[in-house]
Amino acid sequence: MKETYKGIYKDNSGTREIEIENNFKTLVTEIDGVVFSGSEFDDLSVDDKSKYTAQQLTRFTFLKTPIYQTDELQETLCNCSFVIVVPQTIIDKSNNNQFWSDLKIEISLGDKRSEEPGSGIEHEIVTLSLTIAGKTYTGTSEFFEGSFDQIRDQVKDKYQLKNCYGCMYGDYSVYGQGAFGAMLCFRNQKSAYSSVTNKEEYMALTPSGNVQEIYCCDEYETRKTGAGYRG
Template identity: 25%
Template sequence: MSGLLRWPGRYTDRHGAQDIVFESDGRELIRTTIRGVRFEGGTMDTLGALDGEPPEQMFTFRDGDLWSCLLEWGLTMPVEVEGQGERIATVHCALRLWYPVETEDLTVTLRLDGREYRATHPDFEDALHEIGAALPRHARLKACISCAWSDYSPAGHSMMTGLACFRDAKDVYRRCDGKRGPHGIFTIWPLHTEFVQETWLCEQFEHRTSDRGYRGPFPFRGWD
């Protein structure tokens, strides 16, 4: 694994809190070490212990995944500001995994130019949609969630990393016009390049327009 992203974070449960670091490839792999135990998963809510579950008194698990805790991590995200170029926003993420009530609350807070934009939803898609819509008219996020070549499956997706990238099938994806049919998302789905995290970014990024793909526009304003 190369080109790892490193996100400073914090783990909190009934035993206390610990500063940690998450490592990710920006696609489908996240890993960290908590109290000397290595965890790995495809999303933040599917982190499992690599060497088997440690003693129950150290952690709480649900179906083998870390649970009953608060996971926090920080990252940066480019924001393109009309007439001013690219700015770097800081993003704080807080995921609450509660037990025995099986609920997940993800709070994403983006800070830009002294202002905060905050949203709480079950997943990154809805949280970043709300934040994107709340930004000033001249500003828009620059990440996979707002890219012209990304889309979700109509069958649903996970809390994060369920965003399919079609950068190697651009001509086909340009003709996507709904769920089914010869140009529907179900038909072209096998042609996707890979799955990526909503906050990832590659050199083939292009801003999403209002008529692109199955899922439609990302909610920016003024530059349709």
């Protein structure tokens, strides 16, 4: 399964129209002829810099991060922003009708704090906007989870998000998560997950894998308040 989204990339050198391919494991985009890929927006990297000239790469800012238990460094794109539009399915709670609505995703990645590897970036801001029946619902956080939480709280009496974020079996690790795509799926043990009452019971479960918040499979079930670890 693969989807392609149109969007805008912006950095200190200007703005470019882009497309982002998503197979729901990896994001791939080409900016000024340079191909980037990663599991989420803040770890987009060039697979092989030797394929490109120094002039092609000069517009980009790269954060160097040590790769765990190796002597190598990962160089990821930062000091830039992305705006893309992703269609999402919405459920009208009044009649259970389903319809599509465009989710506007805005990602702002700050500059690296220093040239020291592992210094991190100054900020990461995720803004999600969903317009339904002429009204726009917006959430802003460092994570997709937090931004979706804000939208959920605004639409909870009227609409339900039909995606992995809004699914009964989507949850997060007790050890934390990335900004996007680190959601755990427990569709492989629905009964056990639905019966969780505390953190220890939750930690004893083994998820089927990671999913993106914006994905949705045919085993989707509407999330119940207070379920699992995230509630």
